Amino acid sequence: MTQGFDAGRVLRAGAGLPGFLTRVFDALADDVRAAMRNDPAARNPLEVVLAYPGVHALWAHRVSHGLWKAGLVTLPRVLSHAARFLTGIEIHPGATIGRGVFIDHGMGVVIGETATVGDGCLLYQGVVLGGTSLEKKKRHPDLDPDVVVGAGAIVLGPIRVGRGSRVGAGSVVIKDVPPQSTVVGIPARLVAQNGKSLRSPLDHANLPDPLVQTLQAIEERLATLESRATPAEAPVPLRTVRRARVSRRADRGTR
Numbered sequence: 001m002t003q004g005f006d007a008g009r010v011l012r013a014g015a016g017l018p019g020f021l022t023r024v025f026d027a028l029a030d031d032v033r034a035a036m037r038n039d040p041a042a043r044n045p046l047e048v049v050l051a052y053p054g055v056h057a058l059w060a061h062r063v064s065h066g067l068w069k070a071g072l073v074t075l076p077r078v079l080s081h082a083a084r085f086l087t088g089i090e091i092h093p094g095a096t097i098g099r100g101v102f103i104d105h106g107m108g109v110v111i112g113e114t115a116t117v118g119d120g121c122l123l124y125q126g127v128v129l130g131g132t133s134l135e136k137k138k139r140h141p142d143l144d145p146d147v148v149v150g151a152g153a154i155v156l157g158p159i160r161v162g163r164g165s166r167v168g169a170g171s172v173v174i175k176d177v178p179p180q181s182t183v184v185g186i187p188a189r190l191v192a193q194n195g196k197s198l199r200s201p202l203d204h205a206n207l208p209d210p211l212v213q214t215l216q217a218i219e220e221r222l223a224t225l226e227s228r229a230t231p232a233e234a235p236v237p238l239r240t241v242r243r244a245r246v247s248r249r250a251d252r253g254t255r
């Protein structure tokens with residue numbers, strides 16, 4: 001049986017079009033607002049629309065992600081590849097990116113297939129949200145809303161970075177980060193939480209090394225004693241001791 005022309009379906013689709021276009025426009029406008037909010041160098045929305053690779057990469061991703069969710073594979077990958085060529089930012093079409101996200105500068109950013117980036121996150125150039133497994137399973141990080149990831153930071157594996165947390169530039173994060181925290185270093189360690197520094201005498205995770213402290217104290221005392229010594233008591237420089245040994249050996253040889 002041939003299927004007849006369904007005028008009702010076409011009309012319903014047509015009626016839904018303005019709503020769809022409004023939602024798309026809102027999402028694109030959110031991306032521009034995020035750039036204006038997070039980049040003091042952004043002068044006006046037109047500049048952002050025309051000259052911000054981070055915004056272009058997100059727009060291309062929103063299209064490729066839609067195609068990916070519709071079940072296509074190769075076309076979204078090609079689109080993502082083209083966006084990478086144009087912007088230097090590689091976002092796998094499978095990655096889920098929230099609204100109001102901003103990728104500043106962007107060159108070298110890599111976002112893996114199973115990563116999620118929450119609303120309002122801010123990523124700088126060189127950030128990698130990478131996987132640690134070769135298996136086809138959840139293997140990339142989740143960034144909760146309003147996370148900031150500094151330039152060149154690498155977040156690895158299926159870990160979670162809590163809401164509002166900050167990852168220092170150049171850090172390598174390999175375990176969960178609690179909300180409202182700051183982590184820095186390789187591997188990244190917690191240095192602040194809820195606006196308070198964790199570098200206190202009671203910060204048991206970062207206790208000072210007693211051996212290094214003792215050696216430093218001995219070195220300081222030696223320097224003080226040497227500075228107080230009279231010329232006769234002053235320590236003989238090592239070079240003089242060696243020269244004396246060499247000349248004694250030479251004397252024994254001539255006798």
Ligand SMILES: CC(C)(COP(=O)(O)OP(=O)(O)OC[C@H]1O[C@@H](n2cnc3c(N)ncnc32)[C@H](O)[C@@H]1OP(=O)(O)O)[C@@H](O)C(=O)NCCC(=O)NCCS
Binds near residue numbers: 185
């Ligand atoms: C992590 C960051 C958000 C912390 O900012 P903050 O809350 O002002 O923290 P502070 O500057 O007080 O630093 C806290 C401690 O972490 C250390 N620290 C800060 N950033 C660090 C980093 N990227 N790597 C290693 N240590 C770092 C500081 O030396 C300080 O250590 P101390 O307590 O022993 O003195 C910020 O330093 C950062 O890296 N931002 C990324 C910005 C960026 O990438 N900009 C790119 C623009 S193009």
